Amino acid sequence: MAVDPNRISEELVPEYIRNLAVYQAGKPIDELAREKGLTKISKLASNENPLGPSPFAIKEMTGGLWELHRYPDMHAYALKQSLADLYDLKKENIILGNGSEGIMAYIARAFLQPGSEVLTSEKTFIGFYILARSVGATLKTVPLNSEYRFDVEALAKAITDKTKVIYIANPNNPTGTYISKKEFDYLMEYVPSNVLVILDEAYFEFAKDKGDYPDSMEYRYDNVITLRTFSKAYGLSGIRVGYGFGHEDLIANLTKVKLPFEPNLIAQLGAKGALFDQPHLERTKLINHHGYVRLTTYLKEKGFNPIPSVTNFVTIKLGSPEASNEMFNLLLNEGVIIRPLKANEMPEYVRISIGTTEEMDHFFEAMEKILPQYLDKYGNLL
Ligand SMILES: Cc1ncc(COP(=O)(O)O)c(C=O)c1O
Structure with missing residues (x-):
């Protein structure tokens, strides 16, 4: 019997899933090499660390290859202990996952249902929008302020009885900006205790030395x-490890919906090795700082207006979606992959990660x- 595939998906797949956009990652190096036959390629598209992993991480992971016939420790004792030591926490306050996005997915699974209201900003991490929508949550967004930063006043005003989760990326991707301690304190005064705040600090290590950056380890909010x-x-x-800190009740409930053996064996070992190598982290930050100064100086000299960033990437407004596409494509021809931000709902912008x-x-x-x-075509938009 012939079955109409459209009907099947209409009957089986909820509308909020059918309407979802698929997450778009930065263009992989191999793909560009295949498409254009290029040998020299620089990927400045996914905010990765261009120095690569710490040799300690590589050593740990290599040792783990001999144990691959065994399941990993589902409680990830050693990695959690390293994190607990580093941040002076109990293991009960820590959850691990396949990247921080993996943990975000657990949060969505555990705390959100169709119709739940989620509050965040425009121009923030697209992965969160997708995850919230994937469980049928209603996404409510307020604009960033004029400095491309989360607008805490607007967020505070937008909280309603229906709000279940507030998502803040600090620093924010794709703008590279951050909210200060004062702003975080202000917002928390308005957040009811039954609303969960997700503080996404994917770029924490790059921002933490800013005096007014609110290091969430210094706060102990249960929500x-x-x-x-x-x-x-x-x-x-490449090995996908993220971690979350929170109240033990929150963590215990998230653990119930978590897949048991994430992160995998190699990921647990690599992350533990990386934590051990703080000099590698310091080198990373130093090279990033030099790259940031060079990149922003260059862009300004050429008439662009980079958004001040405390991360390992810089975003610029090019004035139109066509201009953004053009710069992306022209650079691709030269073997340089940057990120046009159309999929991030910022079609007039491009983002450049800082490389070696x-x-x-x-x-x-x-x-x-x-x-x-x-410039001949789009210089007038600068
Ligand atoms: C703000 C933000 N949060 C989370 C992530 C996801 O990181 P992970 O690789 O840990 O899943 C990213 C990745 O680009 C990000 O920019």
Whole structure:
């Protein structure tokens, strides 16, 4: 019997899933190599650590290969202990997952139902929008303020009896900006104790030295869960490990919906090795700082207006979706992958991750080549 596949999906798949956009990642290096036959490629598209993982992480992971016939420790004792030591916490306050996005998915599964109201900002991490929508939650957003930062006053005003979760990326992706201690304190005065605040601190290591950055370890709110990751400053995007800190009741409930053996064996070992290597982290931050100064100086010299960032990426407004596409495509031809932000609901912008010195040189050379053509068409929008 012939079955109409459209009817099946209409009957089986809830409307909020059918309407979902698929997450779009940065273009992979191999894909560009295949498409254009290029050999020199610099990927500045996914805010990864261009130095790669710590040698300690690699050593730990390599040792783990001999144990791959065994399931990993489902309680990840050793990794949780390392995190507990580093941040002076109890293991009961820690949850691990496949990337911090994996933990976000658990939060959505545990705390949100169709119709639940979730409050956040426009121009923030698209992965969160997708996860909230994937469980049928209603996404309510307020604009960023004029400095591209989360607008805590607007958020406070938008809280209603229906609000269940508030999501704040601090620092924010894709703008690279952050809210200060004062702003966080202000917002928390308005958040009822039965509303869960997700503080997504994926770029924490890059921002934590700013004097007014609200390090969530210094706060102990029962209704705040902090998410961090090994994907960014620790250089381990490929093994997918994230961690969350929160009240033990919250963590216990999240653990109930968590898949038992995440993160996997190699991921647990790599993350533990990375935590051990604080000098690698310091080197990462230093190289990032140099790259940031070079990149923003260059962009300003050429007439662009980079949004001040405390992370490992810089976003610029190019004035139109076509301009953003054009810059992305012209740079691709030169082997440089940046990120047009159409999928992030910011079609007039592009985001550039900070790479090694060599990768940044490649970016500047490519820009010198493409700028005459680009500015000819879109210079008037700057
Ligand atoms: C703000 C933010 N949160 C979370 C993530 C996801 O990180 P992970 O690799 O830990 O899932 C990203 C990745 O780009 C991010 O920018």
